[in-house]
Amino acid sequence: MNKIKKTIGIDMDGVLADIEEQFMDWYENEHGIRVPREERLGVMEPEGFPDKGAVKRYVYTPGFFRTIPVMEGAVAAVKQLMEDYEVYIVSAATEFPQCLSEKLEWLAEHFPFISWTNIIFCGDKSIIDTDYLIDDHCKNLDFCKGKAIMFNASHNVNQHHHVRVNSWTEVLALLEKESLVGA
Amino acid sequence: MNKIKKTIGIDMDGVLADIEEQFMDWYENEHGIRVPREERLGVMEPEGFPDKGAVKRYVYTPGFFRTIPVMEGAVAAVKQLMEDYEVYIVSAATEFPQCLSEKLEWLAEHFPFISWTNIIFCGDKSIIDTDYLIDDHCKNLDFCKGKAIMFNASHNVNQHHHVRVNSWTEVLALLEKESLVGA
Known part of the structure; x- marks a missing residue:
């Protein structure tokens, strides 16, 4: 790493x-x-x-x-991000025991380039410390230690206290801007 | 929480x-x-x-x-720690896909008082940020963000750069001392 x-x-x-x-x-x-x-x-x-x-x-x-469909643009965008960032998948999965193996299989099918070392299945995300967290839920973003990035979803449209992205194209654009600012 | x-x-x-x-x-x-x-x-x-x-x-x-046996003293010690600390179970489990559901069932049997919100199955533990990490492997302790506590195991006896505990009784004693120091 x-x-x-x-x-x-x-x-x-x-x-x-x-x-x-x-x-x-x-x-x-x-x-x-x-x-x-x-x-x-x-x-x-x-x-x-x-x-x-x-x-x-x-x-x-x-x-x-x-069997959930992949979000549009996610595969190419994650691949691109992995060139510049250490990417971790952080899923609040322990609430649904049967989903753990399904989520691993789903990742292996759609994101086979992500190593098991970088997959985290958790409950609350308050002890996850990454520089950025891309998530659709305030219950996760409000307590994250890094910069919160809210991925647009129908349920979160009225929550305006995090930076919002509407697509994976916008994620890449935002992080591109961040890296220029931080350079 | x-x-x-x-x-x-x-x-x-x-x-x-x-x-x-x-x-x-x-x-x-x-x-x-x-x-x-x-x-x-x-x-x-x-x-x-x-x-x-x-x-x-x-x-x-x-x-x-x-079917792994429970470590001696672990159940009572974790119960006691939960009175004063927010306890998270952090297991490097994603390497072995079949173990995820087994580990959840094992925890439900032996530690039914631990909520799913506080269970983390991960790969590397470098992005886990807790004030303390109790672990038997340097590959985890060397990169943890909080205080590392090495739980004695046959394989780690020659590694001396972390505080070592030999039992759950010693974990409680160490954290008791820490809380007095920190008070």
Whole structure:
């Protein structure tokens, strides 16, 4: 590990993995209704669908985490970031025991270039110390030790106290700017 | 979570879980020979047994991590520490995908009072920031951000650059002294 590189912690669900798309797909599959992002703005995931128990059921269903679609642009962007940063995947995963092996398999499929040494499955993220943390949840960003970067998601659109990025293209642009400032 | 409490990261294998005992038991079961701790002093685990491939085979065998005996005194000591500290379990577990669910089940059986929010499965521990880290490996202790506490193990007896504890009784005594110094 190159100790000179700055470190970035990257969340999985809502950042690398498009969990909103997966929720919409699974909900449509079960209920025959597609609830678009626009109808769930500012609403936490479980409350965003008419059947309020659906989200909780899905996250405990085997296969749910294994089959989440990759967030657009994530693979190429992470590859690029790894040239200049030490990248860690930091997922709050211990709440859902069945998801641990699924998340490892998912990473092995879509991000095979990430070493096991750089994968962290945790609960709260308050003891994770990276220079940057890219995440979609304030419960993680509010307590992180480095610079918080909020990845846009329907549920977080009304939270404005962190720098927001709307896509992986914007992540790269922001960090490019940061490195120029820090140079 | 009480943010005023100091934080302690506690390793699993060799600290909470008596993995040396498990290696000796499994080796004896397979080869009919018990290789005592005294014969493995200062030697890394895989090299400590005549069959050099045994340890690596065991750690990839389903059931190995699920059935490790608890380190003497660990349950009572961790309970006591949780009164004064925010305790995190920090295990370098992502190297062995099959062990993740086994380690969660093991913790649920022996340490059911530890919340999922305080369990971390990681690779390298260099981005874990706790005030203390109790571990048996220099590869973790050398890079930790807080105070390193080395838990005695056969393989680490010749490494003298960290404070050493020989038992959970000594962990409690050391932290008791620390809290008096820090008071």
